[in-house]
Amino acid sequence: MTASTALLTDRYELTMLSAALRDGTASRPCVFELFSRRLSGGRRFGVVAGTGRLLSLLRDFRFGDDELRFLRDEGVADAETLRYLEDYRFTGSIQGYHEGEIYFPGSPILTVEGSFGDAVVLETLALSVLNHDSAVATAASRMSIAAGDRPLAEMGSRRAAEQSAVAAARAAYIAGFDATSNLEAGRTWGIPTMGTAAHSWTLLHDSEEDAFRAQVAELGVDTTLLVDTYDTAEGVRTAIRVAGTELGGVRIDSGDLPLVAAEVRELLDSLGATSTKITVTSDLDEYAIAALAASPVDSYGVGTSVVTGSGYPTASMVYKLVARQDAAGSWVGVAKASADKGSQGGRKAAFRSLSNGTATAETITVSDGFEPLGAAVPLSLVEGSDFPDARPLQVTLVEAGEIDTAYEGAAGTERARAHHLQAREELPVRALALSKSDPAIPTVFLDVE
CATH class of the missing domain: 3.20.140.10 (nicotinate phosphoribosyltransferase)
Known part of the structure; x- marks a missing residue:
């Protein structure tokens, strides 16, 4: 009933x-x-x-x-x-x-x-x-405008009440976001879902390489590897060594994002992974997204800011x-x-x-x-x-x-x-x-x- x-x-x-x-x-x-x-x-x-x-x-x-x-x-x-x-x-x-x-x-x-x-x-x-x-939705639309043609994923479920998280995922999708991490939003509202691994996945394994190999074995080389658990540059090198130059993407979740994104892009290209995409997360809002407009970033993941109306x-x-x-x-x-x-x-x-x-x-x-x-x-x-x-x-x-x-x-x-x-x-x-x-x-x- x-x-x-x-x-x-x-x-x-x-x-x-x-x-x-x-x-x-x-x-x-x-x-x-x-x-x-x-x-x-x-x-x-x-x-x-x-x-x-x-x-x-x-x-x-x-x-x-x-x-x-x-x-x-x-x-x-x-x-x-x-x-x-x-x-x-x-x-x-x-x-x-x-x-x-x-x-x-x-x-x-x-x-x-x-x-x-x-x-x-x-x-x-x-x-x-x-x-x-x-x-x-108003906050999400502003973020969508700032992002331009770059995809946006809503990742704020852990920063909202459980039912509010589902509603927020729907509102963000209506206003221009492309996917959500929330499975209930996917089931109820038909929103595309996404998600790979957190830092805990890397920390679980004896080495970063072991974690990456296990993830690639499960999800294939199209997956996105989180490269900044320890040393970001070394994480990128390990990711390409494990997955090869056809790796789908890497995610950066910390640091001075414009600077780190530029360094990661340069390193990926030098390793021959010219098609590997860069996703950035880490407390993004519309202003941070706008500041990354000139950076070699391919997509964004937004959590706290979008589910709270960006303040x-x-x-x-x-x-x-x-x-x-x-x-x-x-x-x-x-x-x-x-x-x-x-x-x-x-x-x-x-x-x-x-x-x-x-x-x-x-x-x-x-x-x-x-x-x-x-x-x-x-x-x-x-x-x-x-x-x-x-x-x-x-x-x-x-x-x-x-x-x-x-x-x-x-x-x-x-x-x-x-x-x-x-x-x-x-x-x-x-x-x-x-x-x-x-x-x-x-x-x-x-x-x-």
């Missing part, structure tokens, strides 16, 4: 639900929006990731006997609320940015429409998934009520008005404004409400002299409770990866810089009332 995801939530959501059932507002039609007020760390763009995982988790958002018993025994929910939750199944609609899409401050990344009771309980699940995965492990997304029906059945835009946490009320439709194929603005139309959710503002409203071309950014993920399966599983992951690479091609050149700055394009809100 599949485990329920319903308790991956905060208590205050059920507290609000109980009160809303009591005062009659639980059935009031509402629109919630997941967005980020700002880009973490002075990044110039963000990357949406986690949508496919969220949809899979939403399928199992059910309150079974065990969950209901816990809520009753802990006094979290009264009898009326327990009856409501016993039959809970999200029956509303969800629109969102395609997974892998680029986003900016104010982008309506996810729009959830349903009754207050149905939609409010999804807040924590949606935020925990998209905040984590989008932070990882920014959350995307700072929030989930807010932006529109609701009043007692008369009319739609009303609502928003928090705090000075430092204000937001834009009303239902949104989002477009990427383009000029000759390059993004110029995140154009968002705003209204108190439309019926139904899918009835977005016509594209013509954002076309004209200021916005000569615009690409719609939102897709329907859930309609009347039915989840679109195209965004789930291994196929959905590949689809998100392909979409990200296409969306990244639209970014202006200034978006590709690694330094802290304002968002690469402005977010423009247009009132359509």
Whole structure:
């Protein structure tokens, strides 16, 4: 039996639900929006990731006997609320940015429409998934840009919680990484896996040569040998003596990487191993990768930095009520008005404004409400002299409770990866810089009332 995801939530959501059932507002039609007020760390763009995982988790958002018993025994929910939750199944609609899409401050990344009771309980699940995965994907995309055509492998499982590691591997793959060391990510999401040996393999054997001979015997000469357990130069010589000049690769995991990579390349070439590739690891981030751009490096392995968002492990997304029906059945835009946490009320439709194929603005139309959710503002409203071309950014993920399966599983992951690479091609050149700055394009809100 599949485990329920319903308790991956905060208590205050059920507290609000109980009160809303009591005062009659639980059935009031509402629109919630997941967005980020700002880009973490002075990044110039963000990357949406986690949508496919969220949809899979939403399928199992059910309150079974065990969950209901816990809520009753802990006094979290009264009898009326327990009856409501016993039959809970999200029956509303969800629109969102395609997974892998680029986003900016104010982008309506996810729009959830349903009754207050149905939609409010999804807040924590949606935020925990998209905040984590989008932070990882944003960092991974920056690393992919820095790496250029050189392959990237995600190797951070030992630096993350076990399930977070699987999610991080998926997010990194969507944003441009080519493989992961995590086998569960390979099984669940169809991501290519890689991995050879650690320093412990060399230390296990009586000599470095014995370790290399055993590895080559098992994996063939196409394998990659870790050459810096003892003396790097001697390790390279031993590797070529054991495997021959057709050795697939060597890995460097320590030292001044630009200098060591140059020395290793020169030594390999002098030994006749001109086709043997060099992989570097050792606490890489986007800045270290960029610094290696001119070095004779063929691929990178990244661990801690990518699974922790390269210093920014959350995307700072929030989930807010932006529109609701009043007692008369009319739609009303609502928003928090705090000075430092204000937001834009009303239902949104989002477009990427383009000029000759390059993004110029995140154009968002705003209204108190439309019926139904899918009835977005016509594209013509954002076309004209200021916005000569615009690409719609939102897709329907859930309609009347039915989840679109195209965004789930291994196929959905590949689809998100392909979409990200296409969306990244639209970014202006200034978006590709690694330094802290304002968002690469402005977010423009247009009132359509």
